[in-house]
Amino acid sequence: MSVLETRGLVKDFGGFVAINDVSFTLDHAQKHAIIGPNGAGKTTFFNLITGHLEPSRGTVRFDGREITGMPPHRIVKLGLARSFQRINIFPRMTVWQNIQTALIARDGKHFNMLIAGASQNRQETSELLDLVSLDTESDEIAGELSYGKQKQLELAIALAENPSVLLLDEPTAGMSPQETRDAIALIDQIAVTRQLTLLFTEHDMNVVFGIADRISVLHHGELIASGEPEEVRTDAEVRRVYLGENEHAAA
Amino acid sequence: MGLHMPRGTLIVCLLIVGALALLPLLESRYLIDLATEIMVYALFALSLNVIIGFSGNVSFGHAAYFAIGGYVNAILLTTYGWPLWLSFPAAVVLSALAAAFVAYFCTRLTDIYFAMLTLAFSMLVWAIAFKWRSVTGGDDGFVGVAVPAFIDSRVPFFYFTLVIVTGSIALLWTICHSAFGQALVAVRENLTRAGFIGVNTRMMRGLAFVVAGTFAGVAGAIFAMYNRGVYTESAFWTESAQVLIMTLLGGMYSFFGPAIGAAVLYILERFANEYTEYWPTVAGLILLVIVLVLPEGLVGLARRIGARLVRRSGA
Numbered sequence: 001m002s003v004l005e006t007r008g009l010v011k012d013f014g015g016f017v018a019i020n021d022v023s024f025t026l027d028h029a030q031k032h033a034i035i036g037p038n039g040a041g042k043t044t045f046f047n048l049i050t051g052h053l054e055p056s057r058g059t060v061r062f063d064g065r066e067i068t069g070m071p072p073h074r075i076v077k078l079g080l081a082r083s084f085q086r087i088n089i090f091p092r093m094t095v096w097q098n099i100q101t102a103l104i105a106r107d108g109k110h111f112n113m114l115i116a117g118a119s120q121n122r123q124e125t126s127e128l129l130d131l132v133s134l135d136t137e138s139d140e141i142a143g144e145l146s147y148g149k150q151k152q153l154e155l156a157i158a159l160a161e162n163p164s165v166l167l168l169d170e171p172t173a174g175m176s177p178q179e180t181r182d183a184i185a186l187i188d189q190i191a192v193t194r195q196l197t198l199l200f201t202e203h204d205m206n207v208v209f210g211i212a213d214r215i216s217v218l219h220h221g222e223l224i225a226s227g228e229p230e231e232v233r234t235d236a237e238v239r240r241v242y243l244g245e246n247e248h249a250a251a
Numbered sequence: 252m253g254l255h256m257p258r259g260t261l262i263v264c265l266l267i268v269g270a271l272a273l274l275p276l277l278e279s280r281y282l283i284d285l286a287t288e289i290m291v292y293a294l295f296a297l298s299l300n301v302i303i304g305f306s307g308n309v310s311f312g313h314a315a316y317f318a319i320g321g322y323v324n325a326i327l328l329t330t331y332g333w334p335l336w337l338s339f340p341a342a343v344v345l346s347a348l349a350a351a352f353v354a355y356f357c358t359r360l361t362d363i364y365f366a367m368l369t370l371a372f373s374m375l376v377w378a379i380a381f382k383w384r385s386v387t388g389g390d391d392g393f394v395g396v397a398v399p400a401f402i403d404s405r406v407p408f409f410y411f412t413l414v415i416v417t418g419s420i421a422l423l424w425t426i427c428h429s430a431f432g433q434a435l436v437a438v439r440e441n442l443t444r445a446g447f448i449g450v451n452t453r454m455m456r457g458l459a460f461v462v463a464g465t466f467a468g469v470a471g472a473i474f475a476m477y478n479r480g481v482y483t484e485s486a487f488w489t490e491s492a493q494v495l496i497m498t499l500l501g502g503m504y505s506f507f508g509p510a511i512g513a514a515v516l517y518i519l520e521r522f523a524n525e526y527t528e529y530w531p532t533v534a535g536l537i538l539l540v541i542v543l544v545l546p547e548g549l550v551g552l553a554r555r556i557g558a559r560l561v562r563r564s565g566a
Contacts, residue, residue, distance in 0.1 A: 084444075090436070090444065091440060092440055097436075101434055104433060105434055106449055116425075116430075119255070157444070160448070
């Protein structure tokens with residue numbers, strides 16, 4: 001069953017076509033990776049789905065309902081959350097407040113001017129911090145955490161929305177190999193326990209083939225392949241534009 | 252609802268309000284006037300900080316709502332003979348509506364464009380006050396405000412101001428520390444991310460603007476009665492600049508910072524006026540110092556010194 005679907009999606013930045021006629025389907029409970037060389041349009045594709053950018057043409061449907069052109073805050077409410085490639089947290093708030101505020105927003109309490117912010121969703125805030133192992137950093141200023149921990153916080157903020165589908169834009173970018181392994185184990189575990197559908201971009205092929213059960217390949221803004229990891233690995237076109245280049249570079 | 256202030260803050264606040272309540276015992280007209288004016292400006296600066304410190308936008312036109320509150324209260328009391336309990340709320344509601352109107356346009360923009368639009372709207376308010384002579388008195392000002400008898404002398408008016416300002420600040424504190432206030436800080440910290448946790452950031456920034464305009468209207472309505480007049484200067488951009496300097500001087504990342512900034516700047520202005528007629532030069536120098544060395548204002552400075560002392564005693 002498809003939860004997310006794009007039809008003929010195009011994004012034209014004044015003559016530069018970043019996304020070209022992409023029709024894509026994400027099925028329920030999939031762990032779907034989008035790969036492609038730098039500049040292939042992965043982040044733009046995410047931005048189109050989550051409402052950060054408006055498509056030039058084409059449609060995006062989520063849970064059977066058209067969300068093309070909806071603002072991000074409404075799309076999130078439907079259960080589609082995302083994390084970002086670059087750290088995207090609330091830097092001068094504490095770690096605790098980062099999560100608590102996300103929960104306040106999820107419950108639609110952010111227009112309430114009379115209930116004390118600090119006493120909202122305390123139980124759930126501490127559970128989420130436990131989940132991403134940030135419980136001991138709860139009072140620290142978020143912007144002062146180490147890079148890897150900020151990435152974990154970023155993930156927790158996205159999870160706070162209780163999404164059914166989670167988009168992760170390079171969740172391990174800039175991490176050490178150890179941090180990468182930990183992050184992947186965590187994401188894998190959360191996806192299972194929360195029955196999340198995952199859509200992620202990643203440049204580390206070990207990570208991709210380690211967790212994805214389906215892979216789509218973007219190249220110059222076009223979707224050139226989509227299938228099971230083994231199909232994609234052996235696809236001639238994919239090997240030529242992408243995997244081949246990597247093996248070449250590694251050799 | 253309720254005032255969930257940390258105990259220490261609450262005690263300091265109660266001490267200040269208590270000390271102010273006893274101030275008339277000193278029988279100094281000078282001190283009572285000074286305290287009344289500082290209270291009004293403290294509320295004015297605290298209201299501006301909802302926009303600056305909490306929502307992360309800059310308004311160069313906050314005097315507009317102060318002036319609207321003042322003019323409306325003065326005109327309804329005097330020209331139309333309304334009782335205070337009607338004219339005062341009406342003045343505040345009109346300030347809020349004006350702020351909502353302006354917010355509708357300003358919140359489409361961010362940064363300098365937002366700031367310039369607030370300035371443009373405030374100049375419009377100033378122009379209306381200046382040109383609509385039959386209603387506002389034009390550049391002669393609206394004089395001879397019919398202040399209700401029960402507060403028509405120095406000490407009762409001081410107590411009236413103390414009660415309204417204390418109540419308003421308590422309400423502002425509650426709003427700034429509410430679920431709304433916390434989400435507003437998230438909007439300030441990261442507009443994009445705030446959208447992606449499900450916050451309608453434009454609406455939040457607009458509401459912050461309305462809250463700010465509302466309490467600026469309260470301050471303006473009090474000030475019109477205190478002065479027994481309203482003048483076009485109260486809507487002029489220099490007035491907006493002054494309250495902006497107060498806010499920055501005290502510190503925008505602290506709730507009470509702007510109130511401290513208002514008190515310090517007001518007292519400095521009083522002193523400076525005794526020695527020089529170049530107060531704007533002095534104010535300019537103060538602004539220079541804030542921008543160059545005190546980006547987080549006096550409260551930020553106090554926090555830095557405090558942190559250093561703790562570190563030293565710990566070592």
